[in-house]
Amino acid sequence: MFSGVLLLSVIAGARTVKAQVAPPIDSLKADSLRNHKKVYPPNPGLASQYDIGDLARDLLHPNKQPDTTKKPSGITVIPNIASNPSIGFQLGIKAVAGRVLGTDPSTLLSVAATSASITTKNIIYFYVTHNVFTNGNKWNLQGSLVAAKTVTPDFGIGIGRGNFSSPEAIALTNPDRKGYALNALYFRFSEKVYKEVAEHLFVGGGLSFELRRNIEDKRSEPTALTPYYVYSDQHGFNRNGYSANGMLFNVQYTTRDNQNRAYKGIYADAGIRLNETFLGSSKNAAQLTVDLRKYISLSHSHPEHVIAFWAWGSYLLSGDLPLLELPGSGKDPNFRSARGYTVGYFKGTKYFDGEVEYRFPITRNKFLSGVTFFSMQTAADNLGTNLFEVWQPGGGAGLRVLFNKATRTNLCLDYAWGKYGSRGFFLGLNEAF
Incomplete structure (x- = not known):
C-alpha cells in the first residue's frame, strides 16, 4: 500500500488510562464521592507484562533486576522504515x-505523536499531533501540524463502477483502476x-487549514483526460494548487478505558466542517463526518480478547471539495481505515467504511498478540452510483508487539488485501481504531 509516507500513528478520541502511581483505593473512592466522577484503579497485572523496554533491559543488562519502584515511561520511539515502488525506500523516526x-x-491520558521521514524518491513528510486532557477532563485539545513534499496517488472518484459512456465520466470513475501520481x-x-x-x-470547535501547492502530474500531458484534470476543470479548482480552510464544530462522547488500545467502551464523534472563502478556502463547502467505535471484551480474566467495531463516514452536504480532499479509503484522521487499499483508492462526495476486528493475546506475558480484521466500504460518485449501492471488501491479519505496557502502545504489523489486486503491508504504532 502507498501509505508508507502517509502512515500516521496518530491517536484520535479518548478514554481513561489508569495512572501507574495512584493513591490508595480507599482514598480514590473518597475522592470519587466528593467529585461525583468515576475513578479507575491502576492497570491490573502490569508487572507481569513484558514489553520492548523489558526486552532491551534483558539484552543489555541480563543480570540486572527490574526497578519495581520506578514509574514506567510513557514515551515510545521507533525507526520509521518502509519500502514500496510508489515511495522508494523510506527512512525516518517516529x-x-x-x-x-x-x-x-x-x-484521561494525554497523548502526542510526531514523525519525520525522507525517501529515495525525494518525498519528505513531517507531522506533530496531540490529544490533551486538562486536570479533571475540563478541557480537551486536539490538533495536528503537517508539512510535506508528497506524491499522492489518484484512482479517480467513486467505488469502481464504470458503466458510463462519456470520456469524461469514464476518466473520473477510472473503472480500469489506473493509478496516477500527483506531486505537490x-x-x-x-x-x-x-x-x-x-x-x-464533550462539545467543541476549531479551525482547519489544508493547502496544496505546485501540484503536478509528471506522467500525464495537460491535455490528457485524467481524474484530477477533469474534476478540477469541471468544479472550478486551479490545477496547480488550492486551499480547503474551514471551521469545525464537534460533539464527542467516550467511555473507552484506553485510547491507544481499548478493551471496552464506546467512542462517538460527529462534526460539521464549513469551508469558507473568507478563511482563504478556494470554495465554500459543508461536510458532515461521523466516527463510531465499540469495544467488547470477551473474557474477564483475559480482557485482551476483544472484538471491536468501527463505522466511519463523511458526507458532502453542499458546495465543492477538491478531488484530493474528498473522503475515501484511508482518509480518516489517522489514515488507518480500509486497510488493503492505498489512501484515496476509493473516494467520493459521500463515503462510508465499516470494519470489525478481533484482537487476541498470543503469549502469556502479553508481549505478542494478534488481530484479524474485515472491512466494507462504499462511495457515491455523483455520476449515477449512490452511497450504499456498491460495496468493496478488504481484510487481513496482523501481529502486535507490546512496545509500552504503561500506555498499552503496540507496534502493529498488518498484511491486508482488497480487490483489483490491491494489497499491502502496514506498519504503525497503536491500533487502527
Whole structure:
C-alpha cells in the first residue's frame, strides 16, 4: 500500500488510562464521592507484562533486576522504515508519548505523536499531533501540524463502477483502476478545543487549514483526460494548487478505558466542517463526518480478547471539495481505515467504511498478540452510483508487539488485501481504531 509516507500513528478520541502511581483505593473512592466522577484503579497485572523496554533491559543488562519502584515511561520511539515502488525506500523516526496531566484520578491520558521521514524518491513528510486532557477532563485539545513534499496517488472518484459512456465520466470513475501520481507541497494545520459538559460528553470547535501547492502530474500531458484534470476543470479548482480552510464544530462522547488500545467502551464523534472563502478556502463547502467505535471484551480474566467495531463516514452536504480532499479509503484522521487499499483508492462526495476486528493475546506475558480484521466500504460518485449501492471488501491479519505496557502502545504489523489486486503491508504504532 502507498501509505508508507502517509502512515500516521496518530491517536484520535479518548478514554481513561489508569495512572501507574495512584493513591490508595480507599482514598480514590473518597475522592470519587466528593467529585461525583468515576475513578479507575491502576492497570491490573502490569508487572507481569513484558514489553520492548523489558526486552532491551534483558539484552543489555541480563543480570540486572527490574526497578519495581520506578514509574514506567510513557514515551515510545521507533525507526520509521518502509519500502514500496510508489515511495522508494523510506527512512525516518517516529515517537508516541502518553501522560496523565493532573492530580484528579479521573483525568484521561494525554497523548502526542510526531514523525519525520525522507525517501529515495525525494518525498519528505513531517507531522506533530496531540490529544490533551486538562486536570479533571475540563478541557480537551486536539490538533495536528503537517508539512510535506508528497506524491499522492489518484484512482479517480467513486467505488469502481464504470458503466458510463462519456470520456469524461469514464476518466473520473477510472473503472480500469489506473493509478496516477500527483506531486505537490502539502501543509495542514488543525486545532479543536472541547469542553466537557457532562460526564463522558464533550462539545467543541476549531479551525482547519489544508493547502496544496505546485501540484503536478509528471506522467500525464495537460491535455490528457485524467481524474484530477477533469474534476478540477469541471468544479472550478486551479490545477496547480488550492486551499480547503474551514471551521469545525464537534460533539464527542467516550467511555473507552484506553485510547491507544481499548478493551471496552464506546467512542462517538460527529462534526460539521464549513469551508469558507473568507478563511482563504478556494470554495465554500459543508461536510458532515461521523466516527463510531465499540469495544467488547470477551473474557474477564483475559480482557485482551476483544472484538471491536468501527463505522466511519463523511458526507458532502453542499458546495465543492477538491478531488484530493474528498473522503475515501484511508482518509480518516489517522489514515488507518480500509486497510488493503492505498489512501484515496476509493473516494467520493459521500463515503462510508465499516470494519470489525478481533484482537487476541498470543503469549502469556502479553508481549505478542494478534488481530484479524474485515472491512466494507462504499462511495457515491455523483455520476449515477449512490452511497450504499456498491460495496468493496478488504481484510487481513496482523501481529502486535507490546512496545509500552504503561500506555498499552503496540507496534502493529498488518498484511491486508482488497480487490483489483490491491494489497499491502502496514506498519504503525497503536491500533487502527
